[in-house]
Amino acid sequence: MSAEEMGKVTKRLRWAFAVSSVVFLIVLAISPVRDYLSAWRRYERDYVRFAESRPDTKRLLADYHPEIDQIWIPQMQVVDRCTTCHQGITRPSLADASVPQPFRAHPPIPHRVRDWGCVVCHRGQGLATSVRDAHETTLAWEQPILPVRYIQASCGVCHRAELPQTPRLDRGRKLLTTLNCVGCHHLQGVERPSMLGPDLTNIGTKVSRAWIYKWLKDPRTLTASDGSVLTNGYVNEDEPRMPKFRLDEKELRAISGYLSTLSNDPLQPYKFDPRTVAAWEKRPDLIDQGETRFRQMFCTTCHSLSVTRGGETKLIGGDIGPELTKVGSKVSPEWLAAWLRNPQAYLPHAEMPRYQWSDQDLYVVTQYIESKLTDPSLLSDLPKFPAPAPDEVQLGRRLFAEKGCSSCHAIKGLAPQTDFGPDLASLGSKTLSQLEFGNSKITRTPVAYIEAKITDPHSVNVAARMPQYSLAPGDLDALTTVLLSMTGKSATPGMEGLILAAGHPQFRAGGAFGELYERYKCYVCHRFNGYGGTLAPDLTNEGSRAQKKWIAEFLKNPQTLRPTLTFRMPQFNMTDEEVSVLADYLSMAMQTPAVNLAGVDSQQLTPQMAGLGKQLYEVKYQCQSCHTIGSAGGYVGPNLTNVGNWINPAWAEEWLKNPQSLMTDAIEPHRDFTDEERTALTAYLMTLKQTRPAQGGGGAGRGR
Amino acid sequence: MKIRRSNPEILRDAQTFCATGVLPVLEHGRDGHGTASVAASPRRATHGTATPGCTLIIALALVLAAGSATSCRENRAAAMPDPLARAYDSESDWSDSSKVIPLNYQQAQGKRVFYQYCVWCHADSTPAGPSNRSNLNPNPPLANDGATLNPLSDDFMRNVITMGGAATGKSAAMPPWGKTLSQDDIDAVMAFYRAIAQPPYQPPARPGPKYSVR
Numbered sequence: 001m002s003a004e005e006m007g008k009v010t011k012r013l014r015w016a017f018a019v020s021s022v023v024f025l026i027v028l029a030i031s032p033v034r035d036y037l038s039a040w041r042r043y044e045r046d047y048v049r050f051a052e053s054r055p056d057t058k059r060l061l062a063d064y065h066p067e068i069d070q071i072w073i074p075q076m077q078v079v080d081r082c083t084t085c086h087q088g089i090t091r092p093s094l095a096d097a098s099v100p101q102p103f104r105a106h107p108p109i110p111h112r113v114r115d116w117g118c119v120v121c122h123r124g125q126g127l128a129t130s131v132r133d134a135h136e137t138t139l140a141w142e143q144p145i146l147p148v149r150y151i152q153a154s155c156g157v158c159h160r161a162e163l164p165q166t167p168r169l170d171r172g173r174k175l176l177t178t179l180n181c182v183g184c185h186h187l188q189g190v191e192r193p194s195m196l197g198p199d200l201t202n203i204g205t206k207v208s209r210a211w212i213y214k215w216l217k218d219p220r221t222l223t224a225s226d227g228s229v230l231t232n233g234y235v236n237e238d239e240p241r242m243p244k245f246r247l248d249e250k251e252l253r254a255i256s257g258y259l260s261t262l263s264n265d266p267l268q269p270y271k272f273d274p275r276t277v278a279a280w281e282k283r284p285d286l287i288d289q290g291e292t293r294f295r296q297m298f299c300t301t302c303h304s305l306s307v308t309r310g311g312e313t314k315l316i317g318g319d320i321g322p323e324l325t326k327v328g329s330k331v332s333p334e335w336l337a338a339w340l341r342n343p344q345a346y347l348p349h350a351e352m353p354r355y356q357w358s359d360q361d362l363y364v365v366t367q368y369i370e371s372k373l374t375d376p377s378l379l380s381d382l383p384k385f386p387a388p389a390p391d392e393v394q395l396g397r398r399l400f401a402e403k404g405c406s407s408c409h410a411i412k413g414l415a416p417q418t419d420f421g422p423d424l425a426s427l428g429s430k431t432l433s434q435l436e437f438g439n440s441k442i443t444r445t446p447v448a449y450i451e452a453k454i455t456d457p458h459s460v461n462v463a464a465r466m467p468q469y470s471l472a473p474g475d476l477d478a479l480t481t482v483l484l485s486m487t488g489k490s491a492t493p494g495m496e497g498l499i500l501a502a503g504h505p506q507f508r509a510g511g512a513f514g515e516l517y518e519r520y521k522c523y524v525c526h527r528f529n530g531y532g533g534t535l536a537p538d539l540t541n542e543g544s545r546a547q548k549k550w551i552a553e554f555l556k557n558p559q560t561l562r563p564t565l566t567f568r569m570p571q572f573n574m575t576d577e578e579v580s581v582l583a584d585y586l587s588m589a590m591q592t593p594a595v596n597l598a599g600v601d602s603q604q605l606t607p608q609m610a611g612l613g614k615q616l617y618e619v620k621y622q623c624q625s626c627h628t629i630g631s632a633g634g635y636v637g638p639n640l641t642n643v644g645n646w647i648n649p650a651w652a653e654e655w656l657k658n659p660q661s662l663m664t665d666a667i668e669p670h671r672d673f674t675d676e677e678r679t680a681l682t683a684y685l686m687t688l689k690q691t692r693p694a695q696g697g698g699g700a701g702r703g704r
Numbered sequence: 705m706k707i708r709r710s711n712p713e714i715l716r717d718a719q720t721f722c723a724t725g726v727l728p729v730l731e732h733g734r735d736g737h738g739t740a741s742v743a744a745s746p747r748r749a750t751h752g753t754a755t756p757g758c759t760l761i762i763a764l765a766l767v768l769a770a771g772s773a774t775s776c777r778e779n780r781a782a783a784m785p786d787p788l789a790r791a792y793d794s795e796s797d798w799s800d801s802s803k804v805i806p807l808n809y810q811q812a813q814g815k816r817v818f819y820q821y822c823v824w825c826h827a828d829s830t831p832a833g834p835s836n837r838s839n840l841n842p843n844p845p846l847a848n849d850g851a852t853l854n855p856l857s858d859d860f861m862r863n864v865i866t867m868g869g870a871a872t873g874k875s876a877a878m879p880p881w882g883k884t885l886s887q888d889d890i891d892a893v894m895a896f897y898r899a900i901a902q903p904p905y906q907p908p909a910r911p912g913p914k915y916s917v918r
Contacts, residue, residue, distance in 0.1 A: 096907075107808045148790040164816060167793055620870075625840055625877035626824070634836040636824040660884065667821055670883040 043085040071117040080117035080126035121154040156485030172482030183408040184421035188486040197408035209260035243467035257388025258396025269334035290368025298570040328374035353521040356573040426488025513585035544595040548587035600650040605683035613684025644689035814896025850901035
């Protein structure tokens with residue numbers, strides 16, 4: 001090879017070398033350029049410019065560093081880089097809505113953003129450094145970001161106990177029990193109660209086959225023209241708990257046929273004395289009298305009736321028992337009388353109290369229900385059903401298990417089912433690939449899946465066994481929220497409480513009181529030591545609060561409450577002996593150590609003190625704004641007309657010191673009375689006595 | 705002062721996202737990742753970035769990728785923002801029942817406190833039925849009475865709630881709530897009042913230049 005040729009090669013090589021050097025330099029430059037152009041760097045530069053446009057630039061840039069900002073919470077396995085772009089998240093001066101995102105401050109919440117990061121609540125990809133990666137909802141990320149309206153789901157992941165700050169989650173958790181989701185599904189932190197739907201062992205003695213058929217077809221008897229149910233003005237509050245199952249004609253006939261044959265140990269019908277019945281039947285005012293008794297006994301405290309006023313139909317009454325508007329067309333008369341006399345004989349779990357009925361009351365109320373609470377057209381559109389054929393009964397019995405009926409309803413001799421539906425304990429953390437969408441037209445996100453499933457189960461899977469619930473839009477959101485909160489994570493240490501406990505009585509009273517407590521089902525409305533209903537006042541400290549004589553009189557005649565209340569204690573027609581047992585027990589056993597009954601001697605409350613108290617009551621503190629004495633005053637607090645006969649003076653003093661220490665949810669404000677003022681007010685209150693206590697009193701009921 | 709934005713698409717996406725919770729569908733590839741200054745993390749390991757030692761082809765591909773990431777993106781109409789879909793809670797407008805007012809976390813807490821303590825006198829219907837408002841003289845203002853409450857400063861309202869009417873020259877029928885409610889509760893209630901006010905409450909203007917996005 002000549003030198004000339006060598007030179008040519010060298011020249012080519014030089015060119016190649018020059019070009020590859022340039023390429024090499026470009027390649028070297030790509031990385032820093034890409035870094036410079038990356039989204040988060042742009043946001044950081046923008047934040048600096050933005051901060052410079054604000055009056056408090058120095059404070060806004062005090063701890064600014066031009067690099068990835070990371071919140072690391074090793075215990076929760078959270079690495080969170082959101083604050084790289086969301087620079088202003090913790091700066092109160094950037095809370096204004098005019099501040100452009102992503103720099104706006106987070107609205108105030110109980111947790112510090114710096115301590116908890118963002119993805120603990122919002123989910124999404126905390127590690128990502130681009131807008132899409134961090135927030136994307138349509139890809140199968142491990143944790144798709146949570147739409148803000150379901151954000152309360154994240155509160156529920158750690159906070160198992162009741163959480164007043166999260167109304168949507170709370171509503172959802174209540175719906176889980178009222179809709180009996182736990183009948184078919186295993187749910188995180190929700191215990192299965194002993195009874196979900198009514199026991200159907202003897203259903204054949206209670207209702208006709210036609211009624212069962214109609215009920216199975218659409219389990220609602222009251223519907224407005226648009227299909228919604230109104231209760232106390234709120235749509236769907238009293239939705240029947242039984243959902244609508246998809247059953248074809250054959251299945252409907254088979255199940256209704258099977259159920260109508262169930263009468264294993266029928267209720268003994270109550271025999272009225274035929275002579276008395278004959279005498280009563282001649283009286284035309286019988287049904288009116290029945291209605292009066294029905295109202296006087298305050299059946300509507302637990303049961304609602306549909307009332308039409310001004311063209312608007314509403315359900316008025318309580319939701320502890322079933323709605324009764326058309327019950328006369330539902331149950332047989334013999335069953336009704338026997339049930340009213342002793343509900344537990346038909347249904348051992350029944351929450352209905354066993355009233356003391358006189359023959360006459362029982363007869364007139366039964367007559368009223370059978371003749372007035374009816375709808376002649378209820379079953380008129382149905383064909384006449386013959387007695388069910390044996391193969392129909394056989395098929396019905398099989399379908400009862402196959403359709404999941406036995407998940408909620410017990411029938412003696414039939415094995416109950418649990419976990420009929422899929423386990424939902426970790427539904428909230430399922431990724432897209434773990435959910436079965438099939439050919440449905442649903443957006444492929446876990447949230448859309450849950451929404452579709454509870455709105456219309458068949459939109460997800462045409463063969464779904466899940467029944468159709470008709471929920472208001474707000475309730476759909478609430479239910480989606482609570483399902484998203486079930487991520488299958490074990491409870492945070494220190495917060496292991498159950499979301500909904502099945503409710504085991506912590507208060508077991510024995511003896512004569514215990515018998516009456518069970519008979520009159522006091523705990524369905526009242527709370528005792530943390531167990532019981534919330535409709536009526538908590539009686540845990542009743543002995544410290546009320547005078548024994550007052551308790552006894554109230555039990556005898558409980559109609560002494562404020563006329564504005566819809567819910568009042570039913571009249572149980574107790575005997576004097578029962579009254580004295582209950583009053584003795586309540587006043588002796590239900591006391592709180594916070595009130596020393598011997599500490600205040602009512603003899604030492606002088607008229608001078610009472611005079612000063614009256615001044616304070618009427619002028620300085622204007623208690624009459626909320627309390628009524630006689631006929632003047634406000635409706636917020638209880639009526640004080642008869643307070644001298646009702647409340648123990650020691651309780652009054654303690655209450656005036658700090659109402660919330662005696663009753664956590666008391667509305668009365670905690671005020672700064674001096675000791676002298678407190679004694680004076682107590683002295684004044686103790687002078688307020690009514691000679692005829694039937695008019696005043698009060699203090700029970702909602703909204704105290 | 706105005707800001708020139710190197711990539712307005714990203715901001716638009718972010719705004720769309722913040723308003724609706726939905727990102728526009730990805731069509732042309734995704735943004736580049738931050739690289740050099742990122743601390744080591746489990747996920748970063750799987751997202752290895754180009755180093756200068758790559759071949760010419762990879763380098764060219766990267767140049768193209770970097771280019772596509774910063775340039776071509778179609779303009780897409782932003783989805784209609786629905787403030788209710790993002791709201792923590794909501795309250796129907798008292799003066800127009802067809803409207804619903806979205807509430808943020810603080811306002812929602814205020815709603816809870818309001819419906820326990822304040823509703824009895826500052827509303828015309830209450831959870832228990834009748835309102836106590838008509839029993840009182842002077843009549844307490846409705847919670848949504850913007851004409852009366854909007855001109856009051858936050859400090860004055862906080863004082864009335866905390867110390868009561870008698871201490872602030874108003875009716876003694878308004879009790880002091882300072883020992884019953886926490887400071888947070890009181891601030892939350894005020895935020896709720898401001899949120900439902902009709903006519904709507906306008907916070908006092910802040911001084912200083914406005915930041916705007918083109």
